[in-house]
Amino acid sequence: MISIKIAYLGPPGSYSEEAVKNWDSTAELIPVDSIHAVAKCVSDEKVDHGMVPIENSIEGGVTSTLDLLIHDFDLLISGESVLTIKHCLMAQSNLDISEITKVFSHPQSLGQCRNFLNSILPSAELIASLSNSKAVEDMMNETDLTIAAIASERAASIYGSTIIKKDIQDNLNNETRFVLLSHSDHIATGNDKTSLCFEYGEDAPGILSESLREFASRDINLVKIESRPNKVDLGKYVFFVDIEGHRTEGKVIEAISVLETQVSKIKILGSYPNQ
Known part of the structure; x- marks a missing residue:
């Protein structure tokens, strides 16, 4: 197989x-x-x-x-x-936290441990890495033993680093x-989620709420909404939305069809089982 x-x-x-x-x-x-x-x-x-x-x-x-x-x-x-996600602070050897001068990790992980870093390591230099495991790999190759990394317990095991403190993320949840x-999305299961994005050609009061009402009026739950710059015009955004339901369901088809008449661009990003 x-x-x-x-x-x-x-x-x-x-x-x-x-x-x-x-x-x-x-x-x-x-x-x-x-x-x-x-x-x-x-x-x-x-x-x-x-x-x-x-x-x-x-x-x-x-x-x-x-x-x-x-x-x-x-x-x-x-x-x-x-x-x-459970973050660990690790180094090449079991040094005291007060000895740490630099911390390598992915930017998201540094942000997830912001309170810990500000209170326990306020003077340490925070250095962004491409991934948490890459941070550990790079840290282990350094000659400076005062450099630490933030990553998973498994990463520490793989690269042979010493865990100094576990569960340093600001929120345990x-x-x-x-x-x-x-290249294709998932067939309907009866408990699905659909992701899509759209943007408007012209701005107007209430334009977004009017579009979202197309989902609410059909009893389609909006799970997530987030905006990103459209990378063309300053102040113009693309809205990323997750809704409950599969793109092949009748009410979802109806809502998206109406939405297509209200926006300048729309992109269906796929339907998949809701976890």
């Missing part, structure tokens, strides 16, 4: 890798060095799917993922996976939602 190939933000030990393992433990995992590279691997058909983070319960939307879905690739979301990028 040939296993499917799933690209993820690597190297091994990242939370993205864990999300892939939770999704399909039999898949062949393909680590790449950026979220954009994950999408490109799928787009170029080098892999079957790609797993990317899309939002966090503390830091909100992952803008690089939102932007590539909106602007850069014609891919569809075919699934989602929610992962509980820290969760990240990942989505599976594919």
